[in-house]
Amino acid sequence: MLTHRNTCILFAVLIAALVVLNINYKIHWLWFVPVIVLFLSIEFYGAYFVHSGFHIKTICKADTTDKLVALTFDDGPMPERTNSILNLLSKFNVKATFFCIGSRIKGNESILKQIHEQGHLIGNHSYSHSNLFDLKNTSHMLSDLQEGSKEIKRVIGKEPLFFRPPYGVTTPGLARAVKKLGFHTIGWNVRSLDTSIKDKQQLVERVTKRIQPGSVLLFHDTVDNLEFALEEILNYLNKNGYRVIELNKLIQKEAYA
Numbered sequence: 001m002l003t004h005r006n007t008c009i010l011f012a013v014l015i016a017a018l019v020v021l022n023i024n025y026k027i028h029w030l031w032f033v034p035v036i037v038l039f040l041s042i043e044f045y046g047a048y049f050v051h052s053g054f055h056i057k058t059i060c061k062a063d064t065t066d067k068l069v070a071l072t073f074d075d076g077p078m079p080e081r082t083n084s085i086l087n088l089l090s091k092f093n094v095k096a097t098f099f100c101i102g103s104r105i106k107g108n109e110s111i112l113k114q115i116h117e118q119g120h121l122i123g124n125h126s127y128s129h130s131n132l133f134d135l136k137n138t139s140h141m142l143s144d145l146q147e148g149s150k151e152i153k154r155v156i157g158k159e160p161l162f163f164r165p166p167y168g169v170t171t172p173g174l175a176r177a178v179k180k181l182g183f184h185t186i187g188w189n190v191r192s193l194d195t196s197i198k199d200k201q202q203l204v205e206r207v208t209k210r211i212q213p214g215s216v217l218l219f220h221d222t223v224d225n226l227e228f229a230l231e232e233i234l235n236y237l238n239k240n241g242y243r244v245i246e247l248n249k250l251i252q253k254e255a256y257a
């Protein structure tokens with residue numbers, strides 16, 4: 001499997017070989033360019049495609065043929081939006097996982113408690129969810145993630161083990177922080193694109209045609225009127241014999257320390 005480590009080893013060998021060829025046979029220095037471009041392209045792919053598992057071993061779906069799926073919601077808690085999603089989930093009697101942003105918890109403790117008390121799971125989605133998060137060093141990321149977990153524990157009394165990288169971007173620094181904290185990194189295999197698709201019917205079609213046994217679905221409990229599309233998706237799952245179960249049961253990992 002292509003990982004950051006074996007890519008670095010492979011390209012170090014290639015560069016060393018080119019240096020030897022350059023010294024002994026005077027090959028043109030331009031030979032280095034495609035090798036470096038290829039290296040950077042692979043690194044970029046690994047950082048931006050969470051399912052690649054390039055930097056961090058990431059769980060994006062369960063390996064099952066049973067019609068079981070899990071729902072996940074990122075970026076809350078958000079007043080009204082999260083509550084509205086919770087009401088819909090309760091109407092369908094299904095449980096989901098909420099990857100919360102630590103800095104949004106202060107002042108919204110009652111929402112977090114409600115999520116927990118209704119039997120949903122809460123995961124860490126960093127404290128800051130900063131645009132610059134991926135440019136920070138390991139110790140900065142580590143303290144940001146610890147701060148996020150601290151906020152969740154302050155309210156529900158449990159320390160999360162499920163972690164979803166902000167923007168789904170992974171880096172070597174984040175890999176070190178995640179390893180130290182013992183997190184299970186959670187991706188998705190059905191991305192709803194609910195933050196950009198405005199047409200709810202299009203959103204429903206996009207999601208339902210990608211659902212398969214073991215799917216992990218990604219939504220955001222910050223999107224206006226998401227419940228209209230979500231209701232149709234939940235109806236589709238019911239009609240097609242799918243069952244929504246808790247993420248910890250789907251992937252068979254502990255959600256809390």
Ligand SMILES: [Zn+2]
Nearest residue numbers: 074075166167
């Ligand atoms: Zn996010």
